[in-house]
């Protein structure tokens with residue numbers, strides 16, 4: 001089940017939609033792929049959409065947090081969209097805060113937010 | 121009344137299998153989406169701890185009925201190194217593997233009942249219950 005997460009490019013924004021449950025291998029692969037694409041495409045923004053994801057454990061949260069921090073280090077702004085209510089609740093109960101990251105309700109709002117941020 | 125199913129944990133695929141089993145069971149007992157996410161997350165944390173710290177072990181999912189209440193019980197057991205200081209690992213942020221240290225304290229908050237039995241050199245058994253409201 002080595003399914004790579006597709007990374008799309010729209011202007012200078014990379015868009016990732018996480019469509020299926022991440023296992024460890026896919027998660028690490030995703031981290032590498034995204035940072036490589038950021039570098040090679042000179043992208044300035046990253047949007048990660050989590051709409052289909054119905055749970056996040058501390059391992060996935062760490063991968064996400066690391067991706068966010070690494071992307072910021074490379075000068076890119078990150079926005080996370082589509083966190084389901086159940087996921088938001090369990091993340092807080094786990095004691096996990098995703099810091100240094102913008103969030104938005106859905107893809108459209110997320111793109112708007114990023115665009116504004118990049119123009120500023 | 122009891123109905124159990126279980127998954128042996130050897131690889132990370134087994135972690136995926138355990139939480140899928142748990143989610144299906146939670147759904148069929150009648151838990152809502154938020155509790156399903158809590159139960160799935162708790163199983164994922166416990167299964168990953170087995171995989172990381174004990175190498176192998178087992179996750180049992182039981183349908184429980186007690187005091188006119190239905191619930192789900194997760195039993196995570198291994199014959200790994202055991203936990204030297206249970207109080208310490210219940211602190212947020214404590215990890216011996218560079219993890220977030222959110223698993224053990226997190227599972228306690230996600231579930232209604234939480235019990236750790238661990239002996240060094242013998243193994244660890246963690247039992248967690250969520251009641252259907």
Ligand SMILES: Nc1ncnc2c1ncn2[C@@H]1O[C@H](COP(=O)(O)OP(=O)(O)O)[C@@H](O)[C@H]1O
Nearest residue numbers: 169173202209215216219220221222223224244
């Ligand atoms: N089944 C287990 N056997 C031995 N040690 C364990 C087990 N589960 C947890 N631990 C210990 O408890 C610590 C905290 O676990 P946890 O809260 O899940 O955080 P993390 O997995 O991120 O380190 C682990 O780093 C490990 O030292």
Ligand SMILES: [Mg+2]
Nearest residue numbers: 165169223224
């Ligand atoms: Mg853990």
